[in-house]
Amino acid sequence: MSLISRPPTMKMAPPGSHIVAKQARISPNGIKYFVKAHIRKNRGKKIVLLPENILYLFWHGDQDYPAIGSVKGYPEYSELDAVIQFWMNYWQDFGLPFPKGLDPLIIKVMIAVESSFRPKVGSKESSAYGLMQITNTTRRDAKNINDGILDLERKDLEDPVINISMGVRWLSYKFSSIEKGEKKDLFNTLKYYYDKHKGDDYANKVLKLYHVSVNPKS
Numbered sequence: 001m002s003l004i005s006r007p008p009t010m011k012m013a014p015p016g017s018h019i020v021a022k023q024a025r026i027s028p029n030g031i032k033y034f035v036k037a038h039i040r041k042n043r044g045k046k047i048v049l050l051p052e053n054i055l056y057l058f059w060h061g062d063q064d065y066p067a068i069g070s071v072k073g074y075p076e077y078s079e080l081d082a083v084i085q086f087w088m089n090y091w092q093d094f095g096l097p098f099p100k101g102l103d104p105l106i107i108k109v110m111i112a113v114e115s116s117f118r119p120k121v122g123s124k125e126s127s128a129y130g131l132m133q134i135t136n137t138t139r140r141d142a143k144n145i146n147d148g149i150l151d152l153e154r155k156d157l158e159d160p161v162i163n164i165s166m167g168v169r170w171l172s173y174k175f176s177s178i179e180k181g182e183k184k185d186l187f188n189t190l191k192y193y194y195d196k197h198k199g200d201d202y203a204n205k206v207l208k209l210y211h212v213s214v215n216p217k218s
Helices: 052-059 078-095 105-113 136-141 154-158 160-176 186-192 198-215
Strands: 017-020 023-026 032-035 038-041
Touching: 017 154, 023 078, 052 078, 078 105, 078 154, 078 160, 105 160, 105 186, 105 198, 136 154, 154 160, 160 186, 186 198
Parallel strands: none
Antiparallel strands: 017 038, 023 032
């Protein structure tokens, strides 16, 4: 069973616009009628990516990417390869920084470690949800960053395309958040993604699993 599927047209809208759901109206003569769902332009100049924008960007974008490979101990889940690489390229083209050596397979390993590739799994210890275990705090903070603003609800995170978009975007944010005096490298980026105070074991786990996935005979 595939983890992703193309959503209906009326669940997607280009950036700078949003979907207005079917609405009930009352005519001047008192008759109730319904207005079909439709796309409407956003008010204001700042671009905020809503779930319908994220889906639009991916499903109307380039999906011709090479295979990443599998994470050792897990099925290949090859349908995620294009999703991961699309969002890495999108956010890089957007101008966001990432640590040197960030291989798309590392994102896939993070998904394995975070959720074992289960799109609807929640954490027993926090509000983290979905493939890359996005927390409520992350969703809230993503509305207040300077660039690459995302506005999502918890339910939206069940869609792998949306979850991975947020996860990759947040990885860049954590790279930018590494404190002065600490190395701005891949290890610390992974550490900060989990918890800047308690994330060493997580970063080591991800990098170790990545190594054995790239070199399964080592």
